[in-house]
Amino acid sequence: MLEQMERIGVESVPIIGLSSLAIGMIFSLQMVQLLQPFRAEIAVGTAVAVTLARELAPIITTLMLIGKNGSAMAAELGTMRVTEQIDAMETMSVDPIHFLTVPRVMACIVMFPMLTLMANVIGVFGAWVVAVGAMEVESATYLDQMFTVLRARDILQGMLKAGVMGYMTAIICTFYGYHAENGAQGVGEASTKAVVSSSVAILVADYVMAMIFWG
């Protein structure tokens, strides 16, 4: 499980960091331009932080991890299936689900929320850099407004969503990999189906959870 946590978590830090930084900066740039005519640019920090915490950080993190790790999970297990490595485990009475799927599922449940939290911090930092550094929004007001509106509950519920989506991603991707057949072509198809299905599933799940938490 530690190996999977390293692969899903530690090795994903650069890509999640970079994508959340970019999202925070772009979002901030757009928001400042939209709010400046109404002299409401001090609300940029709040808008960015709350949106990141509730929606963008979990979604961006999950989608990036589906692309990076979900496809790899499906391909890895698919290759193991078509090269009879999973059959070999079964002949030894080693439960492949327990040995291959459970560590990946557990690692996703733990690491998706952790990376989401990191995405929140980096995204907010990126937004602050653009708003304060480039668009001349006053830093103290920006931060004060942000911390007034943003609640711990927003961050925690975002992390909870990420945990649920991590679980779904791991289950869907390992399922397609585990049931791959027909050689290399089958492994490719399993990876594609895993990425598409888990992406759609987490978007639907995100909407449902948003309705439950904030609807």
Place this chain on the structure above:
Amino acid sequence: MSLIRVENLHKSFGSTEILRGVSLGIEEGEITTIIGQSGTGKSVFFKHLIGILKPDQGRIWFRDTEVTAADTTTLVEVRTHFGYAFQGAALFDSMSVAENIAFPLREVLGIKERKETARRVGEMLDWIGLPGIEKKRPAELSGGMRKRVGVARALVTKPEVLLFDEPTTGLDPVLGETINDLVVRVNKELELTCVVITHDIQASFRISDKIAFLHEGLVAVEGTPREVARSTHPIVRKFIENSFNELEV
């Protein structure tokens, strides 16, 4: 009484009938070879022996245990008596050779002590004639080496029966001969019962105590190599004549 007894085994996948009433006895300490055309259900038959597949109809016994009626706990116990050497070796490519061979020691026998697993891995590699390759990855090995490491992994838990799924397929004749010799060594030196699926008819006549010819989901002919060679079954005759290039069997 046979070590493994198969009675009237039937198996279908969807509307395709693979096994249509296979009955066969596998004797302890012998090499039994199952030959037949591709798609006749040889691998499916193998997977029934260790309970990976459940038959639609029929029974299999290993000694006094009915494999086909066994619960999960019994199946786990039964499988400890079997080793399975896969056609493509099925080595875990994320692990080294040593980790591959140590895998059943750790996960099946529960031996966690590194010195003990390293000692047993070293012994197995010496026995198959590949000492010193512990740290190599499966991708660094040739086809023949991979097959031998696969056999070492199957043997390390000291099973009573070793199942070889097409052990010489994909190998040149010289390497194929090495693997056939290994099957005989497993049988003679370790006194294991060997069951071999193969297309290598010549080798099967040379190494086997008993041959079963599977055709259209049934055992068409079974017996000693001499008895099978004298069979008048048309498919068996054609198979043998093609394999021996119409020389005298």
